[in-house]
Amino acid sequence: MLKEKKISVIGGGKMGETLITRFLSTGTLKKEQLFVSDKHESRITYFEKNFGVKGSTDNTEVVKEADIILLCIKPQIASDVIAGIRESVNPDQLVISIMAGVTLKQLQKSFVLPLPVIRAMPNTPCEIGAGMTVLASGNATNGKHIQRAEELFSSVGKTMVLEEKHFDAVTGLSASGPAFIYMVIEALAEGGVKCGLPRDVSTTLVAQTCLGAARMVAETNQHPAILKDHVTTPAGCTIDGLLKLEEGGLRVTLIKAVDEAARRAKELGKE
Numbered sequence: 001m002l003k004e005k006k007i008s009v010i011g012g013g014k015m016g017e018t019l020i021t022r023f024l025s026t027g028t029l030k031k032e033q034l035f036v037s038d039k040h041e042s043r044i045t046y047f048e049k050n051f052g053v054k055g056s057t058d059n060t061e062v063v064k065e066a067d068i069i070l071l072c073i074k075p076q077i078a079s080d081v082i083a084g085i086r087e088s089v090n091p092d093q094l095v096i097s098i099m100a101g102v103t104l105k106q107l108q109k110s111f112v113l114p115l116p117v118i119r120a121m122p123n124t125p126c127e128i129g130a131g132m133t134v135l136a137s138g139n140a141t142n143g144k145h146i147q148r149a150e151e152l153f154s155s156v157g158k159t160m161v162l163e164e165k166h167f168d169a170v171t172g173l174s175a176s177g178p179a180f181i182y183m184v185i186e187a188l189a190e191g192g193v194k195c196g197l198p199r200d201v202s203t204t205l206v207a208q209t210c211l212g213a214a215r216m217v218a219e220t221n222q223h224p225a226i227l228k229d230h231v232t233t234p235a236g237c238t239i240d241g242l243l244k245l246e247e248g249g250l251r252v253t254l255i256k257a258v259d260e261a262a263r264r265a266k267e268l269g270k271e
Contacts, residue, residue: 008066012038016072028155035062101268131157136164172262
């Protein structure tokens, strides 16, 4: 689906670089298929030197020849960036936006033309190919457009297609979620240190424990509560630890964290 297609990445920040890195390292795209734009000349030099990818500080220059345009920019500057490239796009191009809070309706209205538009919400574990990307398609898209988007983002992890109404929740959960998990990992590692473990040992134990637990959920398809009960033996040490977690309100706090992040995602589209 992507052979011979030209992809332009608008925004050479952290996620833009992550996507380009994975597209190339997995063989999903060749360097000749990729173009990148960024407002900083130093970033363009960086991409050209380290990836062999052509770039420009002029968004319109990299958009004109593209089959797929990836908007890897902050939602706060969306209107200015789109206004700058609006006259250079055409209905044969596919636009994919990774901006939080900016709806398909807003995107389509901004471009004026009835362009095929897809929203994508990836997360930072894309950097190691363990990401989660959720996709939603606009009215002018078809099955081939979705297939192209899935092929692109499959190079950075798993993909899922959902209705756009779920996107704020997705942003609060899978996009913001890694930060919540890192805090949990950090806290558990501190617990190991308190009990006498060297910090590096404690962090390794926690990271592998979380990785294993996540794989158990993903690969067994059992409810987390059931898997939790498998660890919790009668009158054992785990139940005492779980009681402390409940006492500290961990469950409710995490629910509120996702809800708050989702609320903020909705606000971003209105700014």
